[in-house]
Amino acid sequence: MLDDHLRTHDGVITLAQARHLGLSEHAVLRRYRCGQWRRCGPGVYFVDDRPFTDGARIRAAVWSYGVKAAASGLAAAWWLGLTRFAPEIVEVTVPRDSNGRCHDGTRVRRRDLKVADIIERRGLQVTELGLTVVEAAVRRRGGAKIMDTALQQRVELRMLWHAHLRNKGRYGSPAARRLLQAAEDNAHSEAERLLIRLLKAARITGWKANHPVAGYRVDVGFPKQKVAIETDGFAFHSDSEDFHNDRVRQNAIALAGWQVLRFTWLDLVEYPDRVIAEIKRAISA
Structure with a gap:
């Protein structure tokens, strides 16, 4: 049973779990003192006969x-497969009345999570997908891609709104609201x-905002250079009807002799220098 636990839990075990599996506290301390087990935190051990993986570190x-702590933020995102790389600092959410100081390599958020916001x-325990x-x-910079990817592959926008509204007032809440508004249909x-x-x-x-071109209004137009700039929301807004209408519109603007530059919301947030460089090249050509 001990081997099964260690195999399925990244080689990490708590004192309470060891007791449940039949080990006494003395047996645990003996393993620790002889170097078989490494102490990772209060009452938490790693069996040092295997690599200390990111999974072991976060766990x-x-x-x-x-027992009431939950991985959150980027740590939860990695655990749920939303990001490729595990964060260096593990964010942990604990109840408001929790005692104890912050441990090295972690960031603690003290907040009482609702039952709907925690999954295993x-x-x-990690924050559920929507809240995560x-x-x-x-x-961090680049984090908006997590939301965009999740909306394309795994979640609906309303699920994210529900998670956000259940947890108003938390750290980052205003920024999250702006992201959700930007993702609206x-x-x-x-x-x-x-x-x-x-x-x-x-x-x-x-430039002029909402400038008329070929029967349409472009988001930003440079009349002298005949350069039109169009912006899009998140990438998941791409159903067949919208795709067709956008191409008809863009073709009409191009046939009127205008160069069209198109940027997504993520381009503007993540790569603003690149966006400005492309615009400068277009209007100086």
Whole structure:
């Protein structure tokens, strides 16, 4: 039973789990003192006969805060397969009344999670998928891609909104709300505002917002150079009807002699320097 536990739990075991499997505290301490087991935190051990993987590191970090702790943020995102690389700092959410100091390599969020916000995966408590996405999406540059990928592959937007609204007031809540608003169906306003802020910050002039071209209005137009800039929301908005209408619109603008540059909301957020460089090349050609 001990071997089965270690094999399925990344070689990590707590003192309580060891007792449940029939080991006394003395037997655990003997293994620790002779170097067979390594102490990773209060009452948490790693059996040092195998590689200390990212899974072992995250599991040990979460378990060191007690049975009510849950992996959250980017740690939960990695555990649920939303990201390729595990974060260096493991974020752990614990109840507000939890005692104890923060351990090395971890970041603690003290918040009472609702039952709907916690799930168990491979024996570890983590925040559920919706909450994990909205929290991880605001943790670092590039995090918005987590939300975009999740919307394309695994979750519905309403699920993310529900998770967000259940946890209003948490760290990163305003930024998460802006991401969700940017992902709303047919809502380009946030992307347009981002584009205009970038143009102003780069001191680029000669453009007009909502400029008429070939019977349509482009998000930003440079009349003198005949350059039109269009913005899109998140990548998951790409059903066949929208795709067809966008191509008809873009072809009409191009046939009127205009060059069309198209940027997604993620382009504007993640690669603003690249966006500005492309616009400068187009209007200076």
